[in-house]
Amino acid sequence: MKAKLTGSATGAMILFAASGMLASVLGLRQFDKLTTEPAWIVSSNLQSGQVITSGLLKQVRIDLDNLVGTIQNPRRLMGQTLKVNKSAGSTISPSDLKVKEKKSLSHAIPPGRVLYTLEHIQKGMPYEQLSDGDRFDVVVRARNGVRTVARDVQLIGINHPAARKADNSGLKNMLMPKGKQAGNQPGLSLVVAVRPSDVYPLTSIRASDAVAMIFHSAHDMAKGTQYSIDPKQRFRNVEMVAGVHRTRVQVIN
Incomplete structure (x- = not known):
């Protein structure tokens, strides 16, 4: 003889199944948080010599083991030049970047x-x-x-x-x-x-x-024009002759 489930029993079973699924999802999320960290990776394939911009990076969660030795401060990456090819989804380490030449x-x-x-x-x-x-x-x-x-x-x-x-x-x-x-x-x-x-x-x-x-x-x-600040000449040279003597004096205009 088959037993029929009442409405309350059916609701209890559905609630039990839903709570089990929710617990599984929460458990997976908790496990993911414990084993991964937010990280900056390249969003597309990059070539050597390419300059890194904000549009070439994105943030995702990756395994903790893959974070060791990588640069996770985006400010340190902006404007830097790659010296190796990078595939989409990979992280960037200091050895991947060209070192700026120090000038005296x-x-x-x-x-x-x-x-x-x-x-x-x-x-x-x-x-x-x-x-x-x-x-x-x-x-x-x-x-x-x-x-x-x-x-x-x-x-x-x-x-x-x-x-x-x-x-x-x-x-x-x-x-x-x-x-x-x-x-x-x-x-x-x-x-x-x-x-x-x-x-x-x-x-x-x-x-x-x-x-x-x-x-x-x-x-x-x-424009190639640079004004001179030298004062205008406010005097003129006058030559005076007295006998065999010749002198030059400045007369204010």
């Missing part, structure tokens, strides 16, 4: 220039807004008048007491920290590329002299 400070000097440290600098200048490559003229006001000591000086960096070696380029880190009080730091100096003929005039600047830096527009330099 002399490589930052443009041709025909020498490096000079300008210590006596203008006060009140927003140095935190300056950038490598800015060009300016140096004008000095001393007791005997105003003179231009250097023209078309190129900024290489800003040297401050907390300067340290940069990790990426190997160059001395001379960039100003982005702080409001950066321009008031004691010992602040500019590292600039100057023409060799400007070295001695720059060295003649005294601590008591007032130094002004006249910056040129990047738009004018891009």
Whole structure:
């Protein structure tokens, strides 16, 4: 004689089966969390020499054993160049990347220039807004008048007491920290590329002299035009003859 299941018994069996399946799913998820970790892998096949961008990476969970020795900080991968081929789904290790060549400070000097440290600098200048490559003229006001000591000086960096070696380029880190009080730091100096003929005039600047830096527009330099700051000639030379004597004097216009 076959026994018929009541509605409550059928519901209990369905609930038991569902709870068993749910427990299995939760168990698998828990096991997966214990044996895997989120990891960054390449999303497609990559060739040697290819530059890594955010679109070439994706995050998935992989076995813990496959994470050993891999780079899992995406910031360290951005902009790096591969030196080996990578297949889709593989991780990236430091040995897969090209090592950037460390360059000395002399490589930052443009041709025909020498490096000079300008210590006596203008006060009140927003140095935190300056950038490598800015060009300016140096004008000095001393007791005997105003003179231009250097023209078309190129900024290489800003040297401050907390300067340290940069990790990426190997160059001395001379960039100003982005702080409001950066321009008031004691010992602040500019590292600039100057023409060799400007070295001695720059060295003649005294601590008591007032130094002004006249910056040129990047738009004018891009057009090949750079305005001269030299004053207009306000005098003319007049030659005076008295008998056999001849002299030349300057007459103000």
